[in-house]
Amino acid sequence: MPCKHLVFILSFLLILSGCSFLPNELNTAEQLIETAPDSALKILKNIYNEESLSPAERARYGLLLFEALDKNVLELKPDTAINFSINYFAKKGDEAHLSKSYFYKARMYKYAQRYEDASLLYLKSLDISKNGTDYDLLAKIYSDLGDISVFQNDNKEAREKYELAISFFNRAKKPQEADYKILDIAKTYWSDGDFASAKKYYTKVLNTTKDPKMLGTVYQGMGINYFYSKKFDSAQVYLKKSLKYPYYGDNYAIRCYKLADAYYFTANYDSAAKYAQNSLKYEATYFTKKECYRILSNVSYLKGDFKMMAEYMTAYQASSDSVRKIEKQTKSSILEDIHATSVSMNKTRRMLIITGSFLPVIILIGLVIYFRLRRRNRGNQEKIEEQVARIDDYQEQLQHKNELLKETLKQKIADTRLMQAERYKKATIPQREAIDKEVYNTCLHVDDWKKFSTLMNHTFDNLIINLEQEHPDISRKEVIMCCLYLLDIPSNDLALILDYQQVSLYKLKQRLTQKMNFKSTKDLNNYLKQLAAVK
Secondary structure, eight states: OHHHHHHHHHHHHHHHHHHHHHHHHHHHHHHHTTTOHHHHHHHHHTOOOGGGSOHHHHHHHHHHHHHHHHHTTOOOOOHHHHHHHHHHHHHHTOHHHHHHHHHHHHHHHHHTTOHHHHHHHHHHHHHHHTTSSOHHHHHHHHHHHHHHHHHTTOHHHHHHHHHHHHHHHHHTTOHHHHHHHHHHHHHHHHHTTOHHHHHHHHHHHHTTOOOHHHHHHHHHHHHHHHHHTTOHHHHHHHHHHHTTSOOOTTHHHHHHHHHHHHHHHTTOHHHHHHHHHHHTTSOOOHHHHHHHHHHHHHHHHHTTOHHHHHHHHHHHHHHHHHHHHHHTSOOHHHHHHHHHHHHHHHHHHHHHHHHHHTHHHHHHHOHHHHHHHHHHHHHHHHHHHHHHHHHHHHHHHHHTHHHHHHHHHHHHHHHHHHHTHHHHHHSOHHHHHHHHHHHHHHHHOTTOHHHHHHHHHHHTTSHHHHHHHHOTTSOHHHHHHHHHHHTTOOHHHHHHHHTOOHHHHHHHHHHHHHHTTOSSHHHHHHHHHHHHSOO
């Protein structure tokens, strides 16, 4: 009998210790996560058996684990841990923890370059936290959305996101993080070819920081800015300087790759190959790897090492395929519009459900009141259905943005031509040709390559980017001809814009067909239409 009592007492003590010890470990990890994230991670990894935790503790554990992994710059896994946290916090209505859980799962997708999935989760996190006071979380959400916009070549959108991130980092009293966003804004400017603005932002941070990691990032950015402005000697100076400083993420690989490219453009092929190979030893995106393999294959060709060139070209093609898949993902800005529409639609549907739930009560009050209210509710229901239909129409319009943009441009050309009608009637033939050119330049910016390529990429789903990647040897005039063909510009106007005779224009298209390895111009036309279609 005493033995049975002893077993019962020991079991009871073990249960008590299990209930108190694990929460204490979680509390300790949570307290250390900002100041000593490595220690917090060690504590969390010592909790081997998640199943021994209660559901509430397990939800906290999953969120703390992802936060600790992220702060230690480690891979965010397993996704089952954060999925449990999301489901638990959503069920309990714990918005503060739910918002953070969405954020870390979004960041997991971002690191995996699954930008569509990441953007949708960032927007969910933002919906919950945008009116709160967790300024650090809000800053990180806008910062990551800005990063995605940069990769999708939407630099204006990226700058808006980074400005919001800077504002929230300053409110969270994290000026160093705000400075990093200033450097990201500088990156969007050199990406747009505005090298003077980029240099201004880099200099602003350079004059105020002494942090080694940030200095390395500044020198890296200044080197890349000089590279794209074709000042390769200055680019080499700053990029070599950046290699002496600590880094985060894939920055070291980027520094080596851009330095290799700067050496390649100055015909220092041994140095170019050395730094390209060095870049591949570090954490890098598919884009960086692709460019390193490009440099190495070109250097191998110039040295006559065709065996190595073939190996590098195979690796280049594999990386290019990966980059292409990532670039075809839906833009973050479009997903934001769809998400906002979806939120509005859900609110409308909830109102419909709430309205319908009152009907049984109204029926009990009396037939007269019931019929009156029924008529009124029917009217409300029709309005709601009209709103839902409008939302569905809007979503359909998003899917057909290419057609809408194309028709808008064609209408703009027609309207501009109509405005010139009176002047056109009185003009001589050379003057009429000048007027026609003026119309197309006003509407399409044909004489301004930067504006023209931006407009065509937006209209035809990155058509020019895809053409330049798939067929780097085609000329700018040939690219313009492809775009104008897709806009259904008449052949006589096309010849006028390109300064060709009709016969020469036909020959130009024939040469382009052969250059792109098509059997006929019909095949070329079908290819262009397919390339411009929304994927």
